[in-house]
Amino acid sequence: MRRPRGIFVPLLAVAALAGAAPAAADATTTLHLDGSTAAFPLLELLTAKYEAVEHHHVKFIVGQGGSSVGITDVANGTVNIGDAAAPPTSSNPAGLYFYPIARYFVDVVTNPANPISNLTTAQVQAIFERKVTNWSQVTGSSLSTTIDVESRTSVAGVLTTFASDFLLGKTSLVWPGATQWSSEALLQKSVEGDPNSIGFLSDYNAITKKLNDVAFNGVAGTVANVENGTYPAVADFYEVTKGPARGYSASFIGWIQSSKAAKKIIETGWLPLTSTKAVSG
């Protein structure tokens, strides 16, 4: 009796795939990373470069479960390094070390149809706390429509950074009726499609998209202004380890913080560090 051949075709496919899988060289160490989706693009670049530098003796697996997932994973010891987009908070498990690897800064953005060039601290606060509801109340805007406030879900690192310098450090000041996006790109799409909206994005996302960057108290959000310390809302990405970094993790983090190659990669979309001091959580 002939068996149903169709069911066994998949078996062949498995075999084929297994054969095609890259056969790793011997004596390879694998480092597992997991965490921030925001830091993911940067980490992908850095790990790829580091693999090449180390002649493939170190291999990386980089997941993107989200900052908190990465922190939990590293605390549980299921990954070697967690990636975080915000400094440690009191809800983090104890004994974690946060190593800064790069800086990013946050821009306030509006739709190109509403080309506001500058906002003051008071204006930003009034808008995000919903003390003003209409663009006609905002000097510098030619619109007379209702303002759409685009924010992020409560603990997005970018929101924390934005609030640190624009909203007296309190994310809770953001009007609860604001739209709260779970990713930068959703917020960016929303601002792009809605002329009445205002939001904030990390500069890496803001510069690549066709949005209007708003200067803050007369200072434009540029790398130069961040470097000379006039622009606020700057924060770090962190690599997180359980206890002080050791072994391969330590060398990888050290390489990011000090090598020229890493610096070059960071400069493609982020800012190099000014201080490499670790923070323990």
Next chain:
Amino acid sequence: MSARERLANARSGKLRPAARQSSENVALPIDNLELTADLMSVTPEKADSTTQVAGTAAHGRERLRLDDVSVFYGNTPAVKNVSLSISHGEVLALIGPSGCGKTTLLRTLNRLTELTPNASHSGQILLDGDEIDELVDTDLRSRISMVFQQPNPFPMSIFDNVGFALREQSRRRPRRPELEPLVNQALQRAGLYEEVRGDLGRSALRLSGGQQQRLCIARAIAQKPEILLMDEPCSALDPRSTAVIEDLIGQLSKDLTIVIVTHNLQQARRIADRVAFMYLGDLVEIGETEQIFTAPREQQTREYIAGVFG
């Protein structure tokens, strides 16, 4: 008293006008029911004005007339050039071996063949002189009702089954009190009332096979059709139920024209006034029941009746 004798009584002139009248007196308390209007508009003159064709029975005025009717499935003829005529109040049995086109012919009479995508027919079928293709299909089918080989009660209560056509056909849904007398009457005519009257809300699917088939008959006659088509109504039933249904056919033929397809020669002989024998799509012979069974004209009929083939 045999079914045959009862039938003879039923046909003896005296009874028929009364029966006819009764069916007209029960005017449906439902406005807008086209059926009522159709019943009233039937004029005897119109039917009488048509010419007699081969196979016309002596009794009653002509109701249904087939001229050179052929039915096709795709390009294959299933019924070939059949001409016959059916009169008021008679029972016509269609007999013949399997696949001879009896059922197809029957289904053509109320245009049920239209449900088969590739079926078509030629020739003329006239109901009281009107080409049936010119009649609105729903009106035609409420005038020419049908009972199927397998009892097919709907999955609902007995009451809802019998009241089904009355309820669903009218533009306005009649209320239960309006329907009740009509449903009871139909059940009585179908001889089922006594058995089920205590519990009309029971599911029709719980009835026995014979009861189900009588329910289907009640359902078919509840809207007072003029002609009842029956497609081997007893073939799925046991002998006792068959006898009950045959009796019922005798009763019904008082005020209904019945065309019945049957496989069972003895049944045809018991209940029919006239018998038509079909073979491979051809109408071989049609005549009075006794004549067909005792003195068939055609060789094929004789052989079929004698059981040489079939």
Next chain:
Amino acid sequence: MLDRVRRPWSDHSAERLLGAVACLLAVGIILMIVFIVRGAWPTFSHEGLSWLGSGGSPDSQLGAMAYTSSKPPPSAFVVHAWPLIYGTILTAGFAVLFALAISLAASIFIVDFAPPLVRRTMKPIIRLLAAVPGVLYGLVGILVLVPLINKYLVTESEQQSVANVIQLTGGGLGITIVLVTLMITPIMTALITDALESVPRAWREGAIALGLNPLRATLAVSLRAIRPAIIAATGLAAARAIGEAIVVSMVSGGNSFAPNPADGKIFFFEPVETLGSEIVRVAEDLGAPAVHSTLYAFAALLLFSSFALSLSAYLVKLPLRRYQVSS
């Protein structure tokens, strides 16, 4: 025959083995309940059932939780999930209602009216629609539909009228309902079409032979006969609808607001979040213990609701097997 050489597998042991595999599934379900309830336990033990109630914005409450310590005190677990539960009922309810009407009409069209060629094309199309990954709908929603709604359907005066309560940006209850409807309709249509096709021909033919028009025959007999199948399909679709997370999180307006029916037309433009979409949105904070427990509590609620829906669907269609109608 080589089989003969081997010792024949006894029927008894075969039955046991097969039964054991089958029971594995039941064990799996129990495991799932255990794990999810275990994760949700802190919320249940600290909050009882009061977290199902209303009061404040779940977004803010979850946000506050993320900043509590790694060993949060009971007071850190305070959440009032009613806006999310209400949002789930609202979106799923409307979507199921619309999907029911559409899928009934579509099934009738496919089974009874469509010309053979159209029918043959419709069926794979329905199956295709049922298989389209939700994320594709979400993509079209956020890229095309939400900006269109914002531009053409929401007026400035409407935005201004609720400006102090909530903002209308295009995404919201209406578009969410539309997309969820789009996602569950094919499933329902497929199930109802199957059931409709397995209605015995004799019933429909019988009704037509009594002089009913074809549509009336379908409505009065076929649909009535498959009523349990319709209810079952509705139950399954409702289970899918309450659990739809990713698409909802993309187009629902990004705020755990409770839309107010008294607002009339604006009601459908007000943002809304469901239990599932809130899980997706806040999943990044799963590391904070209080958030973890709260999200598991949401998942538990979703799990039990979907179980209840699919279980009642199963029980409703059991008697159908008597008529050999599709189940």
Next chain:
Amino acid sequence: MASAEPYSAPSLLPPRRRRRGRRSSLRSWRLRDQAVFVLAWTVGIGLFAVVAALVGFFAVRGAQYLRPDLLVTHPAPSVSQAGSGGFLDAIEGTVLLGVIGLLIAAPIGVTTAVWVVEYGRPRWLSRIVESTVEMIAGTPDIVLAIFGLALFELGVFAPLSYSEPGGAFGRSFLTAGAMMSLVALPSVYVATRNGLVATPRQLREASYALGKTRIATIRRVVLPGIRRDIATGSTLGLGRIIGDTAIVILVLGATLRIDTQSSTPLLGLLRGTGSTLTSYIYGNSPAGEGGAPQKASAAAALLLLIIIGLNWGVGRIGRIGGPPLHEPKRRLGA
């Protein structure tokens, strides 16, 4: 007189133009029926329009952005869309996850269906098993994903992914495949059960009459007879696996590339992490961090193409080989 023409003209042909009998006019129908009739046609046409719009949208996007080299290039980390490579790994991940999910779901689904239909004693137990499948079918995938994560992070399951002293990573092709099998299982089960129920009794009786045991009959006669149903159910299940996003993101790790876990050829791959087309689309669309929307559109077009292909395949399966054992009842909602 009584005789009709017994032998008609030799070549009887149907009427050249089929007569259409008069139908009841729509106006004579009940108002509600008229409405339903209009609705039925509107919806029928509307569904066509929705599919056409959806396929059209992604066809245009696909034509714009889908290039053959994307299918054979590994994804690469990059700030710019141009440098981000193709989605070979996502395609491989989709195939691999589908195969693993199906390899688990098909045997369990078929076995369960066989037990329920052919044995099913005690009855209460078979009812429980049946309702379990229904419950699995209704469970939201986000809940399945969370369950998978919680389950496979237990140390017991460490061999399925990899472990550090603290516990198991819990994310791998094996663990995601196990969860995906739950997504595909109801389709396999329902199709198999329908096939079994539709298998004529005579077939089994013929086998019993030859002295075969019940299980031998099932294995040698019944199951081969319904292999088309099983294949159809499996294909539908495969479609559901391929279309799932939540489980991939939470339980497969959604890493950019397929990352093998060790140098052992097959096991290393199965214990490794990766991504699928859906997670690639999600990650590169606004819902993720939106790195490469054009690549996401291209992948979406490809995914839709695969789904269309699968559906076409389901249609074909029923027609392979000889005539089926039972009336081929093509169900939509298996």
